[in-house]
Amino acid sequence: MPNAISELVSKRLTPMSANPVVTRFAPSPTGYLHIGGARTALFNWLFARGRGGKFLLRIEDTDRARSTPEATEAILKGLTWLGLDWDGEPISQFERADRHAEVAHQMLAEGNAYKCFSTQDEITEFREAARAEGKSTLFQSPWRDADPASHPDLPYVVRLRAPRDGQTVIKDQVQGDVTWSNDQLDDMVLLRSDGTPTYMLAVVVDDHDMGVTHVIRGDDHLANAARQMQIYHAMNWDVPVWAHIPLIHGPDGKKLSKRHGALGVEEYQAMGYAAAGMRNYLARLGWSHGDDEFFTDAQAKEWFGFDGIGKSPARLDFKKLENICGQHIASANDDELLSEIVAYQSAIGAQPLSEEKKSALYAALPLVKSGSKTFGQLLEKSHFVLGERPFTPDEKAAKNLDNVSRGILTELTPHLQNASWSRDALEAAVSAFAEANDLKLGKLAQPLRAALAGRTATPSVFDMMIVIGREETLARLADVKI
RNA sequence: GUCCCUUUCGUCUAGUGGUUAGGACAAUGCUUUUUCACAGCAUAAACACGGGUUCAAUUCCCGUAAGGGAUACCA
Numbered sequence: 001m002p003n004a005i006s007e008l009v010s011k012r013l014t015p016m017s018a019n020p021v022v023t024r025f026a027p028s029p030t031g032y033l034h035i036g037g038a039r040t041a042l043f044n045w046l047f048a049r050g051r052g053g054k055f056l057l058r059i060e061d062t063d064r065a066r067s068t069p070e071a072t073e074a075i076l077k078g079l080t081w082l083g084l085d086w087d088g089e090p091i092s093q094f095e096r097a098d099r100h101a102e103v104a105h106q107m108l109a110e111g112n113a114y115k116c117f118s119t120q121d122e123i124t125e126f127r128e129a130a131r132a133e134g135k136s137t138l139f140q141s142p143w144r145d146a147d148p149a150s151h152p153d154l155p156y157v158v159r160l161r162a163p164r165d166g167q168t169v170i171k172d173q174v175q176g177d178v179t180w181s182n183d184q185l186d187d188m189v190l191l192r193s194d195g196t197p198t199y200m201l202a203v204v205v206d207d208h209d210m211g212v213t214h215v216i217r218g219d220d221h222l223a224n225a226a227r228q229m230q231i232y233h234a235m236n237w238d239v240p241v242w243a244h245i246p247l248i249h250g251p252d253g254k255k256l257s258k259r260h261g262a263l264g265v266e267e268y269q270a271m272g273y274a275a276a277g278m279r280n281y282l283a284r285l286g287w288s289h290g291d292d293e294f295f296t297d298a299q300a301k302e303w304f305g306f307d308g309i310g311k312s313p314a315r316l317d318f319k320k321l322e323n324i325c326g327q328h329i330a331s332a333n334d335d336e337l338l339s340e341i342v343a344y345q346s347a348i349g350a351q352p353l354s355e356e357k358k359s360a361l362y363a364a365l366p367l368v369k370s371g372s373k374t375f376g377q378l379l380e381k382s383h384f385v386l387g388e389r390p391f392t393p394d395e396k397a398a399k400n401l402d403n404v405s406r407g408i409l410t411e412l413t414p415h416l417q418n419a420s421w422s423r424d425a426l427e428a429a430v431s432a433f434a435e436a437n438d439l440k441l442g443k444l445a446q447p448l449r450a451a452l453a454g455r456t457a458t459p460s461v462f463d464m465m466i467v468i469g470r471e472e473t474l475a476r477l478a479d480v481k482i
Numbered sequence: 483g484u485c486c487c488u489u490u491c492g493u494c495u496a497g498u499g500g501u502u503a504g505g506a507c508a509a510u511g512c513u514u515u516u517u518c519a520c521a522g523c524a525u526a527a528a529c530a531c532g533g534g535u536u537c538a539a540u541u542c543c544c545g546u547a548a549g550g551g552a553u554a555c556c557a
Contacts, residue, residue: 027557060557061557062556063556065556066556066557120554130483131483134483137483138553175486175488178487179486180485181485184484184486184553188554189554191555194555196555198554198555198556198557199556199557200557202557203557218551219488220550220552221551221557222486222487223485223551223552223553224557226486246487246488246551247550247551249549249550253549254549254550255550281494284506285494285495286494286495288494288495288496291495291505291506292505293494293495293505293507310488310495311489312488312489312549313549314493314495315493315494317494319493320493320494320506320508322507324507326520370520370521371518371519372519380518381518381519400517427516440516441515441516442516442517444516445516445517446517448516455518456518457517457519458517458518459519460515460516460517461516
């Protein structure tokens with residue numbers, strides 16, 4: 001009996017970890033890249049990149065009915081937006097079906113697997129009966145020990161001859177030691193009756209062939225790890241280090257649904273979040289490094305490890321996401337910020353900015369980036385350089401442009417005409433005018449703001465005047481003149 | 483049904499056999515301010531419950547409850 005060993009034990013971080021790290025992200029292309037998948041990818045990326053290892057991509061497209069090239073495209077696009085770069089070409093699991101079958105046949109030849117001729121109807125019937133009686137629904141194939149001479153000439157599946165005694169323990173980096181009694185694990189199907197490999201087989205073969213050293217994935221796979229380990233053992237292959245991370249839940253604590261959070265990452269891009277902020281927020285969800293909340297990629301790569309990963313599922317909190325993104329926008333380099341904004345606009349299908357507007361926006365970035373949580377807010381705040389004369393004030397701004405205010409602005413205009421065009425001089429001129437007319441600065445600044453930007457949320461009026469220049473400032477004031 | 487996992491402020495989390503249980507987001511109030519925002523200060527806010535073990539339990543053990551996951555010829 002090849003599987004007579006009574007205990008299968010996976011390994012912990014072993015001295016093997018001195019070898020180069022190889023991680024992988026293995027999405028199935030049945031839809032967009034959702035936020036949970038994105039975080040799994042991020043963790044794998046962080047772990048590999050922080051250790052000079054490789055981060056590979058494998059598309060698990062063996063489910064032909066549900067897999068689409070569009071979905072693969074969307075996933076790659078999502079990862080690219082998030083800034084998670086992978087090594088080499090993505091591997092198609094489907095294309096490796098021959099190799100998977102080869103391994104299954106090897107197991108068959110070595111007696112670690114067997115042909116099972118039970119039909120699905122028979123199995124279903126068995127399970128229903130077992131459930132009705134409250135007994136274990138684990139299917140025990142009658143063919144496990146059948147004499148090959150008795151095999152009928154019918155379609156069959158290949159099943160693993162799994163150990164029935166003893167236990168299987170996964171030394172998980174996040175969950176700790178998790179133990180299954182082997183009698184809880186049935187003889188899983190390796191090859192379907194049409195000869196195609198099952199996921200369980202394909203994952204193990206691919207991870208092995210790709211040289212994956214650390215498998216970091218959602219804890220919905222924890223139970224799979226136990227079964228997969230039996231395959232590793234049957235093939236006498238090195239077992240990777242496993243880390244099963246808790247899933248992400250929606251804000252209500254329920255499983256993610258379309259209503260809250262289970263959006264494609266491209267939706268997050270369209271909502272105007274900065275990719276760096278997204279990475280930071282996602283990394284912080286379920287992982288921590290002391291009290292650090294805001295950090296760079298370089299820090300995350302250096303700090304990230306299994307120790308900091310929590311065991312309980314985390315909820316999505318858009319407020320915090322916004323806050324973190326705002327901090328990243330504020331601290332971003334202007335050139336990178338500009339190109340990210342351009343990408344954002346194209347993602348939401350907005351008119352691309354002219355070169356002229358782009359440089360105007362670039363000049364305004366230092367003024368608008370500190371208070372903006374999303375690119376949408378940043379752009380809105382930048383209206384004073386992006387809009388065209390004559391500015392149509394929005395509702396709130398219009399309130400600051402009643403006849404009285406416009407009269408005041410008309411009187412103020414000559415003082416600005418004569419002022420030298422520096423921030424200090426302008427501020428002095430406006431303050432002096434306010435004082436002379438017994439006005440509070442705010443009384444004056446609000447209409448001025450409305451005239452210059454047509455908005456109420458803008459940078460300082462003096463900063464705006466510097467950015468748009470004397471001529472434009474005076475022209476905008478002339479536009480609202482009585 | 484069976485198996486596995488989880489549980490610290492509303493949320494993300496730090497943390498420890500003896501702490502005033504810390505931080506962040508959100509909330510509230512105040513300060514600053516030419517608006518929004520930013521910033522600063524302050525307030526409120528948590529160890530799921532029940533048993534043990536212990537001089538001492540949020541921390542260790544056992545239950546209970548609640549949540550989640552797995553139980554496929556899906557991935």
